[in-house]
Amino acid sequence: MTTDQQEQLLSYNGDVLIFQLIKEKSSQASSSKINKLHVRQMTFDTGTKLFVETSTGSFSMSGEGVEIIKSCCASCFRTGILRPYILLKKRKKGGIKYILLFLYNFNKFEVALHFKLDYELKESVKVLDGPTVLWSYSKQLFYISPQTGTVLCAPVQFSSIKWVGNIKGEGTVVLGTRSSSLPGGRHSIAKSDALIWGTECFAYALEKQQVLTGAAFLPHAYGSIVSCLHIWKAETLKNKFRTLIVAVTCKNQLIFFQDGLPKDVQQLPFEKPCSIQMAVVEGDSQLVVVTFASGDICAVWKHNFQVASCWKDVASVLVDDFAGTGTEQILVLLKSGSISECLKTFQITDFGKVNYMSNINAKEDSSSVKDLQQNCFLTIKALETRLQAGFASVQELQRHLHLKRKVLIESCNALINMVEDRKHILPSTAKEGLVSLWDETEKTPENDTSTPSVPQEEFVEKVWFRVAEDNLVVAVKLMEAFNLQLGDVSLSLIMHQKCPSVSPMRCQSNVVTLKKAILAEHASCWQLEPSPKRVKLDCRNGNEYNGRPFQMKADRTKVFTAVTQLSPFLAWHQVHCKVLLHAKKKNYKDGNPQENQRLSLICGNILLNLVEISSGKYSINLKETGSMQDLVALCAVSHKQSFQITSTDCTLNPINTWLQEQMECIPIKKFPEYVTCGKFGNLNGTLFRWNERTPLDGILTVFCRHPAVLFYCLHNFIEFLPPTCKIKHLRPGSKKGLAKQLALTLVKEVATLQHPFPSTLDFTENHMSPNYEENKGANSIMTLQHFKDAFRKEQEQSMLYINQRVSGATYRGFILKVFESQLKSDMISCQCSLLI
Structure with a gap:
């Protein structure tokens, strides 16, 4: 009797299963063959450090051409238990029969699946959970499982299959490549480019029978060079597919891909990689184990992509918990005859506490041992030197960081003191090691020309704030005497030093003008960058209008506001803010304003409490309170539009009826000329x-x-008014006021051109001026000689005007005044043209 055998290894729950297919040929004339499949369970004994046999089993079948194709572990769809499976093929007349067996109780085999094909599977076959047998043939994908009961073909074509596995939420997914269409055809580009860009990577969900669109696994350029890969992680987050993949290329490179983009690469020490495995060792560290066609093995750490170890002449490599530590180890079996002999020459390691070796203890001579000890001694010395140098560098960095921290703290204290208008004195101990960035001199109290601080109680009348939807409105009302001395006023909010991360996204300063009696006028610049042709009515920046000082009427007062977003403050339970006012103080000399002086004044503090804001304590409620504070806040955050209504046939008394009945408006208690809309919907709260x-x-x-609310109001208003009424949208300013300003500006321009050099003219007029006063009393009969003398004197005076010389500075000042007067007149003329 002659025998022939095949052997395969499989790791299962920390044990090693040895499958042996023995073909026995009978000596009888029938020449029939009996095939016996044996299995041996080998368990590693940590005491003896050897593999011992714990159980055996067998399965017999007759026929010719029986071979082992693949062995692996997969779960059963009925129980979900992971079991060992082995796929066999048997040649029969008219085709090839494939049989899938699973092993239970380590000694019994049972047929899980069998099917027949008229061709032989040459490419790698995958056995997946279910179990499902999957393969590709002629660029088609085929699979069969106990659920299907027959061989099915997927409606997609694969040029090659790179990975098959299970992804949460998608089921069984096949990752592969296929041909892609190139612009102009394949013959229009080089062969090397067609090889790289002529393929594309895509994923196909087997159960869902659809291609995963938008899933980034590999760039298309890597599809033709990747030999094998392993997917660490694949999940869907916020409708985006996130992937972590490690792949081995035919260029002997190990590449890490994240979301379809290469992140790291490592050159492998061997050629022709053919498979890849993952091992999770002690400490949750992960290893990438790459197998090469030459029988070499390379293990690479995942976290830094550094080579952990290499082995040569390896028969097989398995990953499992062989030592029973709760984490995985790598089992390396060296080539030594049959597989049974390989289990006597092996190494189990996790590059940590576990490291078992059997029959790998070659003797070394004394000289090599001495050389090894000497090398270790020199290596330790070099490592100690590097450690000391690194420790010195760390100490130097710590000192540098401490100095930086000290400078930042002092800078913050100095800034806080500057905001609070206090003098910051740096102690001598803090100056040690610090160098000034410029040559500075100490200021003595006599030479100190800084602006004296103004006490808060001398200029601030009231400070308050309100909450309007997602806006925080801070308002400051100044004393009337101090208010008239300021121009170009703006507000800013300074956060408390304990909340440095809170900063307003935008802080827009506004001005609200109120009549002292009951009328309030809105002068808000709510838009950040208004178009010059669409400036709001009466839009003023501080106390200036078109470069000229704005004279405040005697019966009006101003309130300055700052509007910012409320959302950044809600992240804290309680926030302190300082209200800082920036302005230019007007200096008057001989009744004319001179060069302005910049001021930064602290108006007061406000406390933002999330509990009070949530309770609505600082919300705007004009219907109940009708206070000036609420009215100012509403005007600061609102858009103002004015319309002139003219009627030729009837009076405009129905407008009050329209406001009361149609818009359901209610007058404000303290400001009865203002009415607020109580109508349900978007119009509610309109003023x-x-x-x-x-x-x-x-x-x-x-x-x-x-x-949009404005269009609702106009729609209702136009339907209510008689057809004969005319509505005109009022633009910025008024014709009467602009005409007066234009006249004054033109007069000033003419005066500047007529008297360019006042000092020179005064000198000339004082010395050579015709005496016309004498002529007034002269007799009506005047001699011709007298007129000749008067005409000669006038000619001499004209020549003196022309020949006068002035300095360059005086001439430049004159030209600058002419340009300024012309610019002001042109700007006002442009505004007047817009009103026509």
Whole structure:
């Protein structure tokens, strides 16, 4: 009787299973063959450090051409238990029969699946959970499982299969490549480019029968060079597919891909990689084990992509918990005859506490031992030197960081003191090791020309804040005497030093002008960058309008506001803010304003409490309170639009009826000329003011939070008004005021051109001026000689005007004044043209 055998190894739950297919040929004339499949369970004994046999089993089948194709572990769809499977093929007339057996109780085999094909599987076959047998043939993907009961073909074509596995939420996924269409065809580009760009990577979900669109696994350029890969992680987060992949290329490179992009690469020490495995060793460290066609093995750490170890002449490599430590180890079997002999020459290691070797203890002579000890001694000395140098560098960095921290702390203290208008004195101990960035001199109290601080109680009348939707409005009302001395006023909020991370996204300064009686006018610059042709009505920046000082009327007062987003403050339970006012102080000399002086004044503190804000304590409620604070806050965050309404046939009394009945408006208690809309919907909270100048003419002003609300109001208003009424949208300024300003500017321009050099003219007029006063009393009969003398004197005076010389500075000052006067007149003329 002659025998022939095949052997394969498989790791299962920390044990090693040895499958042996023995083909026995009978000596009888029938020449029939009996094939016996034996299995041996080998368990590693940590005491003896050897593999011992714990159980055996067998399975018999007759026929010719029986071979082992693949052995692996997969779960059963009925129980979900992981079991060992082995796939056999048997040649029969008219085709090839494939049989999938699974092993239970380590000694019994049972048929899980069998199918027949008319061709032989040449490419690698995958056995997946279910179990499902999957393979590719002629660029088609085929699979069969106990659920299907027959061989099925997927409706996609694969040029090659790179990976098959299970992904959460997608089921069984096949990752492979296929041909892609190139612009102009394959013949239009080079062969090397066609090889790289002529393929594309894609993934196909087997159960869902659909291609995963938007899933980034590999760049298309790597599809033709990747030999094998392993997917660490694949999941869907926020409708985006996230992947972590390690792949081995035919260029002997190990590449790490994240979300379809290469992140790290390591050159491998051997050629022709053919398979890849993952091992999770002690400490949750991960190893990438790469097997090469030459029988060499290389293990690479995942976290730093450094080579951990290499082995040559390896028969097989397995990954499992052979030592029973709860983590995985690598079992390396060296080539030594049959597989049974390999289990006598092996190494089990996790590059940590576990390291078992059997029959790998070659004797070394004394000289090599001495050389090894000498090398270890020199290596330790070099490592100690490097450690000391590194420790010295760390100490130097710590000192540098300590100095940086000290400088930052002192800078923050100095900034806080500057904001609070206090003098910051740096102690002598803190100056040690610090060098000034410029040559500075100590200021003595006599030479100190800094602006004296103004006490808060001398200029601030009231500070308050309100919450309007997602906006925080901070308002400051100044004393009237101090208010008239300021120009170009703006506000800013300074956060408390304990909350340095809170900073407003935007802080827009506004001005609200109120009549001392009951009328309030809005002067807000709510838009950050308004277009020059669409500036809001009465939009002023501080106390200046078109470069000229804005004279405040005697019956009005101003309130300065700052509007910023409320959201950054809500991240803290309680936030302290300082309100800082920036302005230019006007200096008057001989009744004319001179060069302005910049001021930064602290107006007070505000406390933002999340509990009080949530309870609505600081919300705007004009219907109940009707206070000036609420009115100012609403005007600061609202858009103001004014419309002139003129009627020729009837009076405008129905407008009050429209406000009360149609818009359901309620007058504000302290400001009855203002009415707020109580109508349900988007119009709720809209502010109106009706100013009836004559029974046939008036101005309606609308304060709305959103531009869409304005269109709702106008739609209802136009339907209510008689058809003969005319509505005109008022633009910035007024014709009468701009005309007056234009006249004054032109007069000033003419005066500047007529008297360019006042000092020179005064000198000339004092010395050579015709005496016309004498001529007034002269007799009506004047001699011709007298007129000749007067004409000669006038000619001499004209020549003196022409020949006068002035300095360059005086001439430049004159030209600058001419340009300024012309620029002001041109700007006002442009505004007047917009009103026509």
